[in-house]
Amino acid sequence: MKTLITLAWRNLWRKKRRTLITVSSVLFAVVLAIAMMSLIEGTRELFIDSVVSKTTGHLQVQDVLYHDEPSMDHTLEYGEEVKGALEKYSDKIDYTVPRIQGFCLGAKDIGTRGVMVMGIKPDIENRMNNLSSWIVEGKMFSDKDDYAVIAEGVASLLELSIGDTIVLIGQGFQGMSAAGKFKVGGILEFPMPEQNNTMVYLPLKEAQWFFAAPERLTNLIIMTENESDIEILAKNLSDELDDEWFAVKTYEDLMPDVLTAFETRDAQVRLFSWILYVVVGFGIFGTIIMMIHERLREFGILLSIGLKRTQLAIICLFETLFISIIGVVSGIIVGFPIMYWLNRNPIQVGDDLAEIFYDMGFEPVMPFSIAPDIFIYQAITIFIIAFVVGLYPVRKVFKLDMINAARN
C-alpha cells in the first residue's frame, strides 16, 4: 500500500502547474464556502445570543391559550406543578426568568402613549440580557422597590424625567382594571426603536399587583444549559405538564416569521455553496480526466507487467484524494485566520441596512462563526465530492483493454 500511495503522490507532481491550479480552485472554493457557512452560523449564533437569549429565551412555559390570545386572562399560575416539573429537569436548566407583561396606556399630564409594561426580577433579568447596562439615567430597581424604569423613547414622548410619575392604565386579570401611578426611577436607552419607544419595567411583585394577578406570569422563560437540550427539554416539560393548562414553546415556536426569513436566506446561501461544490467537482474531474487519458498507455503497461487492476485503481483514487486533501487543508489554513479575524472584528453594515438590522432586533453587524463544525463539514463535503469524482478513473481502470492501451 505504501508504494501505491508513493506512486500516487509522485504522479500528482508530474505536472506541477496543473496540480497547483486544481488545488487552488479547491482552496478558493473551500475558503468561499467556509465564509458563507461561517456567516450563516454566525448569524444564527448572533440571533440566539442577541435575540433569543435577550427576548424570548430558549423555552417558555405559558398558559395554553396565551400564544394565540396574549391577555392577562391567559396567564399561568406559577405553582407547584410548574415548579415540580422544573425541579425534575433541573440538570438541563441553567436558570428561569419569570415575567408578566401586557400592553397598557402610559400617560403624563395630557400626553398618552401605548406602552408595554413588563414585570421582571431585575437580578435574573440582568443575567439574561444585562438589562441594567442600558440605563442612561437613574438606576435599576431591586425586587423590593416600587418605582418604574422606562425606555428613553417613552420618556421622550411623554416628557418624563427621573422623579416624575407615569400613570399606567390597562386590562388586569379576569376583568379587573389595571391602573396605577409609578415614579420613574431610571431611564434605559435601547438601540432597537421598537423596544426604546414602548418599554416600561416594574418589579415583578409590583406588576403582579398592578395587573391584579398575584403569583401569575404571562411567561416563564427557561434558559437551558446547552442549546442542544432545547428540543428534548421542551418535550420533557410538555410531557410533564398538563397540556390542558400549559404550553411549552421553543424560541422557534415564538418567532416563526424571523426563523422563516433566516431559513430562506440560509437555503439561498446553501444553494450557492452547492453550485460552488459542483464547480469544484468539475474542476477536479477535468484534471482527473486529463491525468487518466494521457496515461492510458502507461496503465496498459503496468497491468501487463503485473500490477493488479485494484492496485492501479487505488493509485488513481489516491491521486484524486490527495488533490482534495491538499486543497481542503490549505483552504482551511487560509480560511481559518480570516474567519477568526472576522469573528473578532465583525463587519459593520451600512446605515440603511443597519436600520433593518435594528428593526429585527440585531446588532448591525455581519457576524462570522468559527464553530469547528463549519470546517469539518467543508472537509467532509469536498472529500465526498473527490471520492465520487475518483470513481471515474476506478471505472476506467476496470474497463481498460490493456493490450490496446499498452499498444497505443
Added chain:
Amino acid sequence: MKTVIETKDLTKIYNSSVAPVKAVNKVSLDFVEGEFTAIVGPSGSGKNTFLNLIGGLDKPTEGQVIIDDTDISGMKESKLFDFRLKNIGFVFQSYNLIPVLTAKENVSFIMLLQKESKAKMEKRAVEMLEQVGLSEKLNSRPGQLSGGQQQRVAVARALASKPKFVLADEPTANLDTESAFNLLDIMSRLNKEENITLIFSTHDQRVIDRARRVITLVDGAVSKDEKFESRK
C-alpha cells in the same frame, strides 16, 4: 532440456466488420529453457498477437498455451495477473518505465508486487542494474536517462524477478546501433548466465542475427522454424 512454453493449435480470430481475421492460425510450438528465439515476419503476420497469447495478455480463440505444465488459456483474469507477475517478464518497444520512479525503484517494482523482502529487493535491483551497466544511475528517473539506458533498465526490471521467460516486443526498434548492440550483448549474456528463456518479436536484423532460433510467421501461421545452435 525442459519445455517452458508449449502451444497447441493456438488460434486467435479477430472479428472485424468486414470478415473474421485469423491473426494466429493453429500454431503449435515448444520453447525450451534457455532458448534465445526471434519471432519474425512482415507486419500483420501475427507476431505481436502470438506474443500476447503466450504472455497471457490475450485469450486464444482456440488451442492451448501451456507454461510449465499449467494451461493458461482458460485462466481467469485475476489468476492470470498473478501468473504473469510470477512467471513472465516483459520488455516493450518504448521502454515503458514508470516515470515517477527511479531506475532502482523501477527494477524493484515487480519484486515489490511479488511481496519480496525489502533487503532482497534492494540487493537484486542493484545487482541487475550493475549487470546492465547502470550502477551509476540507480537513483536517476527515466527522464534523466537516454533511450538505450531506459531500455536497459526495462531489461533489468524484466529479469529481476527471475521469470521463467521474457517476452520482448521489438526492444531495439527505438535504439541507435550502438545502444541496440549494447542491449543485445547484455541480453545474450544474461540469457547464458542466468539461463533465462528469451523470446523476441522483431523486424530487426541485428536481433535476428543473434537468435539461436528464428521462427517466421506468415499470415498467422509458422512458415519457417530455424535453429542456429552454433550462434553464441
